[in-house]
Amino acid sequence: MDWLTAPFEVTFVQRALWGGILVSAICALAGTWVVLRGMAFLGDAMSHGLLPGVALAALLGGNLLLGAVASAAVMAAGVTALGRTPRLSQDTGIGLLFVGMLSIGVIIVSRSQSFAVDLTGILFGDVLAVREQDLLVLGGALLVALLVSVLGHRAFLALAFDPRKAHTLGLRPRLAHAVLLVLLGLAIVASFHIVGTLLVLGLLIAPPAAALPWARGVRGVMALAALLGVTATFGGLLLSWHLSTAAGATVSAVAVALFFLSHTASGLRHLRTRPATPHPTVD
Structure with missing residues (x-):
């Protein structure tokens, strides 16, 4: 038990856990909407797009934090604008923004005397440096994310499975997509200080993807993804300490390991429950 509890008796590890x-x-x-809509590349691009503002x-x-918010707003606006260009595919526009923002960020960081240290801190974060005021900001971000998720649930759901039906129902899919980008940006901005811009996609994508085979309904995926994220945080901090x-x-x-374990277990479950194929008989 000491092996499990000793690290979390230290104040800065407690703050990191919270x-x-x-x-x-x-x-x-x-992340649930990102996984359901296949927006992982967009999430990756937006996480790297924070680098110029933060740097x-x-x-x-x-x-x-204000620098990250500014960069996220630029990325969201850029993705929205390029997505309306008929001759340019969305992936191409996102890729160009991704490389452009990342390059600008590295150029800005290179002006610093401690280039390697600053770049490492931004890319990989420092979860053990979380302060009490950071927890208050994260708590506020969670309340905003909950409010956006509740108010936009119906529109997000229609957008994820049938954008044409969303338009027919008057749910304004373009506005819903823009709000979803805001929600994604909020999650990335809130998370980059914990795991950095390079690794934020791990917590954004892996827990919802791991939850998909086991949960029924979007709300179930969200709840299980949150639980898996907390498990990853606890396990990661514990392993990091020791x-x-x-x-x-x-x-x-x-x-990410929990994702692979989840899908392996799901595959084994389907193998066990799959009905045996009857062998043909010869009369």
């Missing part, structure tokens, strides 16, 4: 719990809940709300804020001594590994990366690695 930060991970809040982030897991936020990512479950946004500029760090270079100027400003607020990193193995002296990077905490944020370990949390993301555990989340």
Whole structure:
């Protein structure tokens, strides 16, 4: 029991755990729609798109969160604008924004005297450096994410499974898509301080994808994804403490491992429940 509980008797590890719990809940709300709509590449691009704003804020001594929000807004606006260009596929536009924003971010960071240290901190985060005010910000972000998810649930659901029907029902799919981008941006901005811009996709995608084979309905996926995210946070922090590994990366690695375990178990379950094929008889 000491092996399980000793790390969480330390104050900064307790804050890291609470930060991970809040982030897991936020990512479950946004990540479920990302998985259902096949928007993983967009999520990856938006997470990397935070780099210029965060890097500029760090270079100027400003607020990193405000820098991340500014970059997320630019990325969301860019994706929306390029998505309306008929001669350009959405993947192409997202890819161009991805590379462009990442390049600008690295250029800005390269102006810093501690280039490697700053870039590592931004890309991989520092979950063990979570402060009490960070927890308050995450709590507020979770409330906003819950409100957006509840108010937009019907429109998001129709958009995920039948965009044409969403338009027929008067649910304004373009507006719903824009709001969904805001929700995704909120999750990424809230999470980057915990696991960094490079690893945020682990908590955003892996828990909802792991929950899909076992949950019934979108709300069930969200609830199970949040639980799996909390499990990944606890397990990642525990392993990081005992193995002296990077905490944020370990949390993301555990989340991905849970995905593979989930789908392996789901595959074995289907093999056991599959009815045996009757052998043909020869008269």
